[in-house]
Amino acid sequence: MYIVSTSRTGEFAKNMMTSSSMKEVEVERKVFPDGERYFRLLEDLGDREVAVVGNTNIDSDILELSFLLDAAREEHPSKLIAVIPYFGYARQHMIYKKGEAISAKVLIASISEYADEIITIDIHDTSSFRYSKSKCRDFHASASIADYFKEKNIDLVMAPDDGAFFRAKEVADILGCKSGFMNKKRIDATTVEYNMDHLDASGMRVLLVDDIISTGGTILRSMEIIKNSGASAVFVSATHGLFINDSARKIAAECAELVVTDTIKSSYSKINVSRKLSDFITGD
Template sequence: MIIGGSASQKLAAKIANELKCPLIPIETRRFPDGERYIRIKGELDNEAIVVQSTGYPQDENLMELFLILKNLKSMGIENIKVVIPYFGYGRQERRFKSGEAISAEIISELIEVAGATEIFCINLHEESITDFFQIPTHNLSAMTLIASHIQQNLDNPVIIAPDKGALGFAKEIADILGCEYDYLEKVRISPEVVETKTKKVNVKGKEAVIIDDIISTGGTIVNAARILKEHGASKVIVSCVHPVLVEDALLKIFAAGVDDVIATDTLLSDVSVISVAPLVAAAMLK
């Protein structure tokens, strides 16, 4: 039985189709004072799969998830698998300064207490978040899906990480495609001049694909795109798993000369052209 939260109903329907499982509708509305109302409208057996991204608005989507999970638990559902395509509050998995809340740990504990018995996430911002759960937790990678899309649409790509932190994603995709990959690094030319360029690969005349896990404000991507254009890339494509894309991020990216932006549907957006439903369904069947 698949239950889709407000943030992921379309994806939940796709997962239900992949698994050939019934999709159970829910009724959700807001009381005049802002509190949420949740009702599960369907007959359930002993197992349920809840699909809910916890991106913006994070607090509302998390509260809805907590209500759904606790409701299922109180209804006697013993096996509650939770698919969290985008894990909100996942940026802080440790305490950097004294007194800071470790938000990823707190949210993980609340999800587990609410009734989850197994967790499926996609490209967590930090792999270590899985350690906060005491129940089976899976961090799935959407890079194979992104690689497949690139293979179908580009002839001779080179995969570029916008910084060293995203190099692992670039390598994962390049290994699948059998193509070159690199990352952008800052090189100090003089005490006053710093140049950003690819570490080893010449992108001149090539189709450069920038890859990252999350695109939020788009600042890093805009800088990377301009540099690749300056170094002669024939085309610049931007790809990511989670298209957070706050405010005018997408506009800024295209204004920087990017030819296309592709992302998965862990979050709904205008560029969510790759569905993670097959990835989730396959993990459920293992």
């Protein structure tokens, strides 16, 4: 398989190349004086299996991913896979207010025009896949997260809400410990109340997991409640660390350890999910 990566996912793509059968494709990139960008694949990809790797949380990366997919498609590969470690805009997968664009639909429909298959990692909502003309698969980072915490003596894995409970349960099942989720009750349009009245975390080492950490508000509130319930230590992990407004520093200061996967590069990206993803893609 031949691997093409966008500028920001080069390291992730290199980590995916776990066997000699995978080869990195060199890309010629330049920017014209008027700001327009140019991309050229420096490899013959005819009748080859090709994976183009790129995130969609930054608009310029979306453009680069689209151009690289088009360049790869023009080579007539035997199969073209779009690998999107972090699928940005997935939170707008439906209309919430009249007049809104469905951002996830625009992206996934466009990508499916080029790719035979789309692979994501812990996409925020898999209902976005219904907009695709191509086969879609979502890879879960749970096993990679569990591997990292195997020696941390975790007693309880918590999700910040019931919607993320399946992720906490996956991690807990691998670790062989209990799992649970925060109760979330909306009081009014601006107030949400969190509690874990149904669980006793006294003396426990608790791992709080989610798919995305953005501003960190939900995680910080959940941590406070878990601590108040008597937990001896709270660890925090997520698949995608966006860390808006210095949220990583705020969370790290309040927990035993903060770690995320390598879908988005940061100093907290200590969990390698790219190798297991490679096996998922190739079926090994």
